[in-house]
Amino acid sequence: MAEDVIQSIYDNPSKLAAFFGAKKNHKVLQNSGVQKPAIHKIRRWLQKQDDYSLEKPARRRFTRAKVVVSDINEQWDVDLADMQSLSKENGARYLLVAIDIFSRFARVYPLKNKTGKEVAKGLEQMFQSAQPKKIRSDAGSEFKNAYVKNLFKVRNIYHHIALNEVKANYVERLNKTLKVLIWRFLARKRTKRYTDILPKLVESYNSTPHRSINNVAPKDVNENNSADIWAYMYLKPRKQSALKSLKNTINKAKTLYRYKIGQLVRLSHQRKPFTRVYNEQWTYEVFKISRRFQMQSIPLYREVDLLGEEVLGNWYQAEIQPIDRHENALWEIQKVLKTRRINNKTQCLVKWTGYSDKFNSWVDKSEVKNL
Template structure:
């Protein structure tokens, strides 16, 4: 049942009153306080809907980070490499001015490549790739995030000439294989720093990389990344991937026998309006805005590897690149009575006796700037 105007007024009066214990609280705490006061009978669902209509809540709503995601499937060595940069600017003075480590990992074999960079320019990226490719290994596909250094036209052209297909990740996990490798590399380097009482790594980087490549890998069933070659690909694929998946399937079958298997339902309908969770940077503070101010529409939905995923479009009908999990979206409700915040009044004109203003909308791209009646602009 929809909330009445009286109920909405009551919830707004206590939620925005900084002297009230319910001020700016989450749905469950607000529900508990409303229930305790007993002035109105409002369920948790109604409170969630009320809060989702408030921009001040929906932009700050906690984002779920851990949830089942689709797997990247590759069936051979050097099919797909993941790449990312490790930032070491804070210790560059101890390492001849090196500011980044270019980390690449073959997804199938988990084999790691590293290259020190003094800057993340196109020239540095290309020279590092040339050195790595000269070792005799090269991927069919290179996967990175959308950093400017990777999208530079010279890097794109170089990879094209090398017959390497380049793809960019569109979601917040970005280059997750390379990022995990960076974490592993970072852990080893920091232990070395502590042992040596020095932040110098440049002369030892290749040795540390070799050590990682010669360490048994759990995802490979105990095989070392360095021992995976084109000659034993089928053996590795069977022992590390197919056998492991058989065990998982056996466990899943037992679970299906005890509990009816259900497909994950779709959370959103076509044309639902949603916000997208921001791609957070490491160490971003929790009170920073977590969701886009711009609102999008669900344009498509389907299941991939059994997981519901969604396609989006903006309010101009232009498709948004990539697919999104339900956990990366938040439903919002808007109608003709919704209030939209204005960033700036850019121009003013008079047409057929009516004064109009060109406005830019708060947290919306410039392409949505539009003319509205000046009389519709209100101070809030």
């Protein structure tokens, strides 16, 4: 039987390609004198193996939908830069950093802490000079609290929380640039105090031409040149190789979807801190695809857990992994919480490995197996 042949290779540490993926196992089987299962059968068998799907390397680089803005202050990215190592000399533990996605104009405000009240105070100071229509941040509690929510409500600002691995990527890039500038200054001047010159560093950043906006400085972006800058950012001619690559990406996407609605999948740990059991790259918990759609010709998916509760966020194909769970598949129990007797049957309340307490359930003791 094909599955027995695959298992005899995969399960034996002394065999070539033991615990490897489909291609390696297929090659070993091709070079052996035994039955040679087709590679799709090997892939299908591996989808049933928890150890394989949990530890499969997760891709970090793949085509993502882009943020497209049409004008200045349409959307800001905001984040906190951690400066706790220099707090004693500067009186600030964090920097509240904001960047206008269209003009790349930066705003920075030192914070004593990252409480909601302090963050709201910093945002209010930024809004004195300009106010965006939308703000994007990560899911940190510093942006998800009553003080900040109320500020956004009063000022009629839409708050979008980025749930994917990249998060608010424009401001995260700015954070890195800002820290490099600060540390270079500190090393040059043999000091640990930067807050006195922070406004000058930010002003220098805003006065420096940016390649991404046609070598215009952020402070010089205005109503008179915004149309030209928008055209440069989104309509500029691409090199032939880049255009060809883009066309190939779109053509691949137009083949539509790799996965079906209702299909069981694991989700990448790089996106969200799900419960980990070992050092797995994918969720131990299994989810079900509930919806699929396209954004900028890129396939995206929505999922629900096995109780039907929706998982937040849209997921790219590279962030989900299909698995095969047949009817008689075993589900690992982390702990038996208690037992009871009903209708002459002993039942166990069990906590399932990799699942939250909401999944705790009663099962007949006769169905519990020791492996």
